[in-house]
Each structure stands twice: as structure tokens, then as C-alpha cells.
Amino acid sequence: MIRVEKLQKTFGTGTRARPVLHEVDLDIAQGTIGAVVGPSGAGKSTLARCVNLLERPTSGRVWVAGTDVTDLPERELRPARRAIGTVFQSANLLRRRTAAENVAMPLRYLGVTARDEKRRVAELLERVGLADRADYYPAQLSGGQRQRVGIARALALRPKVLLSDEATSGLDPVATRSVLALLRELRTDLDLAILLITHEMEVVREVADTAALLREGRVVESGPVDRLVADPHSALGNALLPDRPVSPNRQGLGTWRLTYQGQAVPTDWLTRLGADHGLDVHVLSATVEEIAGRAAGRATVAVGHDRADELTSALAGWGIHAEPVPLERTPSTDEPVREAVTEAVA
Amino acid sequence: MSTELDQLWPLLFPAIGQTLQMVVAVMLIVVAVGTPVGVVLHNASPGALFPHRALRAALSWVVNLGRSLPFLILMAAIIPFTRYVAGTTIGVSAAIVPMSLAGIPYFARLVETALREVPREATEAGRAAGGSRLQVIVSVQLAEALPALAGSLTIAIVGMLEFSAIAGTIGAGGIGYLAISYGYERFDTTVMAATIVTLIVMVQLIQFTGDRVVRRLAH
Numbered sequence: 001m002i003r004v005e006k007l008q009k010t011f012g013t014g015t016r017a018r019p020v021l022h023e024v025d026l027d028i029a030q031g032t033i034g035a036v037v038g039p040s041g042a043g044k045s046t047l048a049r050c051v052n053l054l055e056r057p058t059s060g061r062v063w064v065a066g067t068d069v070t071d072l073p074e075r076e077l078r079p080a081r082r083a084i085g086t087v088f089q090s091a092n093l094l095r096r097r098t099a100a101e102n103v104a105m106p107l108r109y110l111g112v113t114a115r116d117e118k119r120r121v122a123e124l125l126e127r128v129g130l131a132d133r134a135d136y137y138p139a140q141l142s143g144g145q146r147q148r149v150g151i152a153r154a155l156a157l158r159p160k161v162l163l164s165d166e167a168t169s170g171l172d173p174v175a176t177r178s179v180l181a182l183l184r185e186l187r188t189d190l191d192l193a194i195l196l197i198t199h200e201m202e203v204v205r206e207v208a209d210t211a212a213l214l215r216e217g218r219v220v221e222s223g224p225v226d227r228l229v230a231d232p233h234s235a236l237g238n239a240l241l242p243d244r245p246v247s248p249n250r251q252g253l254g255t256w257r258l259t260y261q262g263q264a265v266p267t268d269w270l271t272r273l274g275a276d277h278g279l280d281v282h283v284l285s286a287t288v289e290e291i292a293g294r295a296a297g298r299a300t301v302a303v304g305h306d307r308a309d310e311l312t313s314a315l316a317g318w319g320i321h322a323e324p325v326p327l328e329r330t331p332s333t334d335e336p337v338r339e340a341v342t343e344a345v346a
Numbered sequence: 347m348s349t350e351l352d353q354l355w356p357l358l359f360p361a362i363g364q365t366l367q368m369v370v371a372v373m374l375i376v377v378a379v380g381t382p383v384g385v386v387l388h389n390a391s392p393g394a395l396f397p398h399r400a401l402r403a404a405l406s407w408v409v410n411l412g413r414s415l416p417f418l419i420l421m422a423a424i425i426p427f428t429r430y431v432a433g434t435t436i437g438v439s440a441a442i443v444p445m446s447l448a449g450i451p452y453f454a455r456l457v458e459t460a461l462r463e464v465p466r467e468a469t470e471a472g473r474a475a476g477g478s479r480l481q482v483i484v485s486v487q488l489a490e491a492l493p494a495l496a497g498s499l500t501i502a503i504v505g506m507l508e509f510s511a512i513a514g515t516i517g518a519g520g521i522g523y524l525a526i527s528y529g530y531e532r533f534d535t536t537v538m539a540a541t542i543v544t545l546i547v548m549v550q551l552i553q554f555t556g557d558r559v560v561r562r563l564a565h
Contacts (some may be wrong), residue, residue, distance in 0.1 A: 054470060078476055078477075081474060081476050082476040086471070086474040086475075088467060088470070088471060088474075089467075090467070092470065092471040093471075094468060094489070094490055095490060096489060096492065105471075105475050105477070106475035106476050106477075108485070109472075109476050109477040109478070109481050153471075153475065156475075157476065
């Protein structure tokens with residue numbers, strides 16, 4: 001488990017003091033992936049460095065796998081770091097070492113025997129699907145393969161906690177998916193608590209169980225991803241599942257914005273509205289995706305003003321949240337968080 | 347008057363031996379002392395393994411001091427120190443003192459520059475993997491910088507060869523001494539030409555070997 005409580009980090013002192021994190025709270029249980037998203041400069045990397053003990057918090061507490069690591073003396077930092085596996089952006093592999101030698105690095109630092117090292121390295125490379133690339137140098141591997149080696153290295157000492165700092169940034173979509181699939185597998189198979197630092201919403205959508213939005217050093221929103229997506233007013237939820245552009249509405253119809261998430265909602269709700277309730281529904285925009293393992297959808301529909309009550313009661317029966325959209329303001333993508341995130345992606 | 351060609355070899359052969367003796371002995375000292383100094387210079391800087399403003403500033407000042415004097419002047423200036431350390435002010439052992447003193451800061455800066463080329467993230471990965479500072483210095487920083495360090499070593503050896511020739515002028519022996527005492531003071535063109543050719547061949551050989559090693563290490 002990773003727990004961060006009222007974490008503050010300030011660089012510099014006196015008049016040159018530059019606060020980077022303000023009272024950040026975070027809780028990631030074993031067997032879950034917790035994402036921290038936000039634009040660049042929000043303090044994501046500093047948060048990561050406070051968790052893997054490369055940086056000391058100014059105040060607040062950090063627990064890793066049940067141990068309070070905040071005030072560890074210098075000589076105990078090293079063993080504590082071994083309980084945390086870190087996967088870096090662009091893997092940070094040593095260029096002059098083979099994949100196997102890179103994976104062996106933490107084992108050599110610990111001083112395991114050559115035989116144990118060989119066995120464990122083979123096991124780890126097998127685990128990340130690179131058994132046949134053991135003797136390749138990083139320059140001979142693809143970006144996705146390098147990142148897999150980085151993951152194998154992070155897992156070498158059997159940590160209970162994995163930290164991924166922008167591990168998929170700079171990878172192509174196929175490599176990103178394969179790395180994320182691997183992280184998801186590891187979470188479940190090894191019961192890891194994974195802190196995933198990213199600026200990519202696709203990454204959160206794909207693997208995160210919980211998410212926190214960090215802006216200017218503060219957590220402005222956080223929660224389980226399925227709940228965030230189900231909440232029509234959640235900035236993070238809207239960023240995860242943005243409303244699609246809405247086609248123009250016909251005169252005389254009322255517009256409704258629908259938000260839903262979960263298995264209770266029948267996938268054929270739209271046809272049922274017509275067949276069972278005789279409603280003439282115009283779809284102006286819609287999106288459905290699997291998020292956190294379950295279907296989540298957003299839609300903007302239009303029906304005659306006189307049928308509004310029937311629409312809302314039918315939708316409420318299935319657990320679909322509906323709210324009227326004022327005529328002059330159709331849902332759009334100008335939410336502040338969208339901007340923040342788009343900025344970060346750009 | 348000029349030395350006959352058949353008399354050249356008995357002069358040149360011991361001189362080459364003395365020069366090599368000087369360069370090898372000095373390089374052993376320079377690498378042994380200059381490498382740690384370069385490592386500290388690099389890692390005491392901000393964002394490295396043990397940032398320490400005062401330590402870095404002090405060390406940097408001392409290193410600059412050693413590098414600001416032209417070798418000939420340094421050599422003359424520290425004669426009392428040389429006598430104290432080596433017990434003499436002439437000959438090969440006396441030359442080793444000023445050459446080391448000039449070579450250590452020179453090599454330290456080369457090491458610092460080579461280490462700066464190792465991405466900071468590689469050092470971080472070593473720390474995150476549970477490595478001690480010493481482990482990270484050896485297995486990440488120095489190991490990753492090995493091709494660059496081999497290049498630095500080549501430059502330093504050529505530099506020490508040059509210093510040894512200068513040291514020859516104040517009686518250290520070797521090729522420099524031969525060039526001054528025969529070529530310059532006795533207008534012996536044959537010896538002069540021979541020393542020049544010898545130095546050129548030695549520098550070319552050192553550089554050629556160094557380049558090959560660098561290429562072997564880089565992949």
C-alpha cells in the first residue's frame with residue numbers, strides 16, 4: 001500500500017522558497033493501480049520522488065507497504081528503497097549493459113550469489129516476455145521492450161509497491177497498450193500497489209482503478225475511476241470520458257445530457273426507449289467505453305418537451321443520470337480541466 | 347657537427363625508455379588521484395549524488411589553481427617542494443612530482459566532463475535500485491562513461507608526454523632532454539629531427555590505440 005498524508009514539499013528556503021506540493025493526500029491499496037494526472041509542472045514527479053525516497057518531504061507523512069518512511073535515517077533509506085520498484089520514463093537503462101545485466105542491477109547491489117542472480121533474472125525476463133532478448137543492448141531494443149526491461153528491473157527485489165513515472169510517455173500506441181497490459185497483469189498476479197504518474201488520460205482510462213487530479217501542487221479531485229466517470233459534474237470524469245461534439249438540435253426539442261456507468265445499465269437502453277416507451281429519441285452525440293472494466297457512457301439526446309418526464313423516469317429506472325441542457329449551452333469541451341489536460345498532452 | 351646515424355640509436359633508445367618511465371609513473375598517480383577528484387567535482391554539483399556547494403567551490407578553486415600555471419613555470423616554482431618529496435631536483439623521479447601536480451587537476455576536469463555526459467536519470471535509477479553512492483559511482487557513472495573516460499585517458503597521456511619533454515629541459519632526462527642538449531645547444535640537426543620524429547610517432551600511436559579502445563567500448 002502507498003499512503004501519502006498532508007505531504008508538503010518546498011524547494012529552497014526564505015524568500016527563494018518555491019512550494020511544489022500542498023497537503024497532498026493519496027491512498028493506493030494492494031492490488032490496485034492509482035493514477036495521478038495533471039499538467040506538466042503540477043508536481044507529479046516531485047510526488048513520485050517523495051514516494052521512492054529520492055526526495056525528502058518538507059512535512060507530511062509517507063507510508064510504503066505499511067512502513068512509515070518519512071523520517072528514516074539516511075542509512076535506512078537504502079533498504080527502504082528496495083521495497084519500492086521504480087519504472088522511469090524512457091526506462092533509464094544503462095546503455096553499456098545488456099537487458100539481463102540491467103535487470104540484475106538491484107540484485108548485484110544487494111549482493112546475491114551469481115546463481116541466484118541468474119535464476120531470478122531469467123525468471124523476470126520471462127515474466128515480461130523478453131526471455132529471448134537477454135543479451136541485447138538497450139539500443140537494440142524497441143521503446144516498448146526497453147520499458148519492459150525497466151519493469152523487470154523494478155520487480156527484481158519483489159517489491160510490494162511499484163512506482164511508474166511517465167513510463168509510457170514517448171511510446172507509440174501499440175507499445176503503450178502492451179506496457180499497460182503488463183502493469184495490469186502484474187497488479188493482479190503480484191498483488192502490487194501501483195502508483196502511476198501520467199499526463200495521458202488514455203493511460204488512466206486503460207488501467208487505473210483510482211485517479212487523482214493534481215493541479216498546482218494540490219489534489220483537486222480524486223476517487224475510484226468508475227465513480228468519477230459516473231459523476232456528470234466531475235472534472236476528472238469529464239476529462240476521462242469527454243463529451244463528443246454535439247450536432248445541432250432541432251427546434252422544439254429539449255436536450256438532455258446522459259451519464260452512466262456500470263453493469264446495471266442495459267446496453268440496449270436506446271432502442272428500449274423507443275420500443276418500450278414509444279419515445280422518439282434523437283441522438284446528438286454519444287460515446288461508450290470500457291473504463292475500469294465496466295461500460296461507461298456519455299450521450300446527448302433530444303426529445304420533445306412534452307415527453308421529458310417519461311424520458312427521465314425511464315432513464316432513472318436503469319440508473320442513467322440525465323440532466324437538461326440549456327438551449328444556448330450545449331455541452332462542449334471548454335471545461336477547465338479539459339484545457340489543463342489538453343495542455344499537458346500538447 | 348652532427349651525430350652520425352649509427353650513433354643515433356644509443357642516444358635515442360635510453361631517452362625513449364626514460365620518457366616512457368616518466369609517463370607511465372605519472373599516469374598511474376594521475377589516474378589514481380585525478381579520478382576520485384573528478385568524481386567528487388561532478389557529484390558535489392547540484393542535482394548529483396551529494397550536492398555540496400562549499401566543497402565543490404573549494405575543490406574547483408584548487409583544481410583551477412593547478413591548471414592556471416604554465417607547466418614550465420609550475421615546475422620551476424615548486425622546486426623546493428620537489429626536493430622535499432623526491433630528494434632531488436633532477437632526473438626522472440624529480441620530474442614525476444611537477445608532472446603529477448599538473449596532471450591531476452587536468453585529468454580531474456576530463457573525468458568531470460566525461461561523467462557529466464552520463465544522464466542524470468541513470469544515476470537516479472541506480473539509487474532507486476538500492477545502490478549505495480559508491481556502487482552507483484562505480485557501476486553506473488564510471489561504467490557508463492567508460493568510452494569517454496578512455497578518450498580522456500588518451501588526451502591525458504599525450505599531455506603527459508608533452509610535459510615530460512618540457513621536464514627534459516631542466517634535466518629530467520628523456521626525449522626532451524635529448525632535444526635540448528643535442529639539438530638546441532649543439533645545433534645537432536640529426537638528433538633534433540630524430541626526437542621530433544620519435545615524438546610524432548609516439549603521439550600517433552597513443553591516439554590510434556586510444557581511438558581503437560574507445561570504439562571497442564562504445565556500443
